[in-house]
Amino acid sequence: MAAMERKYILLVGDGMGDYPLHELGGKTPLEVARTPHMDWLLCNGRTGRVRTIPESMEPGSDVANMSLLGYDPMKYHTGRAPLEAASMGIRLAEDEIAFRCNLVTLLRDAEGVMRMGDYSAGHISTQEAQRLVLSLQDAVKGTPLKLYPGVSYRHLLVWKGGRGDLSTTPPHDIPGEPVALHCEVYRKEPVLASFVERASEILADHPVNRERVAAGKKPASHVWLWGQGKAPSLPTLEERFGLRGAMISAVDLLKGLGVYAGLKPIEVPGATGYLDTNYEGKVAAAIASLECSQFVYVHIEAPDEASHEGSIPKKIQAIEDFDAKVVGPVLERARMFSRVSILTLMDHFTPICKRTHVKDPVPFLLLEELHGAAKTCPPSTKFCEKAADGSSCDLKDGVELFHRFIGTSS
Ligand SMILES: [Zn+2]
Structure with a gap:
């Protein structure tokens, strides 16, 4: 029965991480943003840091999100264009x-x-x-x-x-x-x-x-x-772990990654990849997709776009929207399933001061079981780049994190 299977929900706020900014009194946008749902995940789940970009690779969203899907980019990444080709429905021949x-x-x-x-x-x-x-x-x-x-x-x-x-x-x-x-x-x-x-x-x-x-x-x-x-040759998540699922993103690159991972791309009307995206539509599509599969990847592009623009207020807004309109409603609505694991994180930092991506390891929030998690957080709880500072959980790559997420050994 699909409804009894464990459901895995992966929520990505693209480029949410940042460096301390003097405009924010030495704090980061994530630190300043109001994020009660991610704070709740921090005190009810586990945190740590994961390296999504191998040392010798460029910190692109293609590389980082491939990692988050549990694939080693060193082994599987062939370029960005073939992923975009897949999202455009172009099948590349071997040559x-x-x-x-x-x-x-x-x-x-x-x-x-x-x-x-x-x-x-x-x-x-x-x-x-x-x-x-x-x-x-x-x-x-x-x-x-x-x-x-x-x-x-x-x-x-x-x-x-x-x-x-x-x-x-x-x-x-x-x-x-x-x-x-x-x-x-x-x-x-x-x-x-x-x-x-x-x-x-x-x-x-x-x-x-x-x-x-x-x-x-x-x-x-x-x-x-x-x-x-050339076309990457990825075993699908179903072939690797028996996981069927969906990819929800406004970005071609992510849709293409989803195609290669064997995920069903879901078109959400009004998904723009920006602050005005249809958050409610994405959450509804994610929950609906889980009724007949086990895994869903929800990707929100807005924090990254705001960072490339160099806009601190827009970045804070994008992070608060991700928390209030994606993380919160997903936590609420996923309770309809009996067993639920949720992984929430960013793919990479996009520091405002650089207006581009960097390779720093990113903090993650892993809630292994939604049901029963009910701790009330002390007011000092705040999810931010430093959240994993006290944690001894430093994962070497996305493959390790993905295995932890779905409970298999790597
Ligand atoms: Zn990205």
């Missing part, structure tokens, strides 16, 4: 490499040096981008490349028989910087070089760009290829 293909704005400065003006071409609209990508199909005709339109500036290029071992640069990592060195990598690969070259010619004289410039907006002057890899 195909997927690249993320951004529409970007490159600008030539007074000295004639070409620089990264904007990794998102001014967050170009999907409608405009689709017109551009349609014209760019000319640049892949008769080549081993296929171009797939996505949302806004985020598109996908698939290279049959291509090389995945190139060293490419995420364009958001080099704002304002000269691009020549980063472009070298394409020049060495004639297939990519001629695509990038032909694309810039098509974009240079495109009506969409003329309209954008006339309206004072940034043109999508170039394509930028990065995040490449």
Whole structure:
């Protein structure tokens, strides 16, 4: 009986962790935020720290969330683009490499040096981008490349028989910087070089760009290829642990991870990946999915977005919303199931002062059984980055945490 099986609920507030900020009197946004439900989990459950990013890898959400799903990224991570491909319903053949293909704005400065003006071409609209990508199909005709339109500036290029071992640069990592060195990598690969070259010619004289410039907006002057890899080969959670379940996230990357882990992607209307997301809809979908499966992963992107924007008030708001609109209602509504384990945490820190991700280990909140947990917390209880300071539970990776969560030995 599905209703009698233990249910596993994993709640992720993307990028919630931070460093102390002098604007907050030396406290972090999580420390200042009102989070009564996570505080309750802290005094009723167990805490510790877990390393979600292996030392030698970049602190991306793709790597961190792969860890949280119990997969070793060192073994299974092949790139970000193949995960996004999966969320777009693109199945990669064994000899195909997927690249993320951004529409970007490159600008030539007074000295004639070409620089990264904007990794998102001014967050170009999907409608405009689709017109551009349609014209760019000319640049892949008769080549081993296929171009797939996505949302806004985020598109996908698939290279049959291509090389995945190139060293490419995420364009958001080099704002304002000269691009020549980063472009070298394409020049060495004639297939990519001629695509990038032909694309810039098509974009240079495109009506969409003329309209954008006339309206004072940034043109999508170039394509930028990065995040490449072949399809990862992950055993599903059902194959590994007999767990069937669902992935609830507004973010393509997470949906793609879910596809490879064998989780059912659930589309929640109004899920935006931002402060205005449909929290109630996500909680309702999570509870509903558990009626016929055992595992659900609920991912909330807003704290990370607020951190990239560098907004302290928005980050505090996003954390308070995660606690009040996700953690609280889940704790309440999951009581309808007879055996429930809940793991609540962040995938990585996104410190406001850096406006990007870092590799620090993250604190987790593990409640092994919801029923019977009823301790009233002393008022001093506060879940924050320091919550695990007194704990001796330092886990080396997400694999270990996942095994603890679902009660198997690794
Ligand atoms: Zn993240």
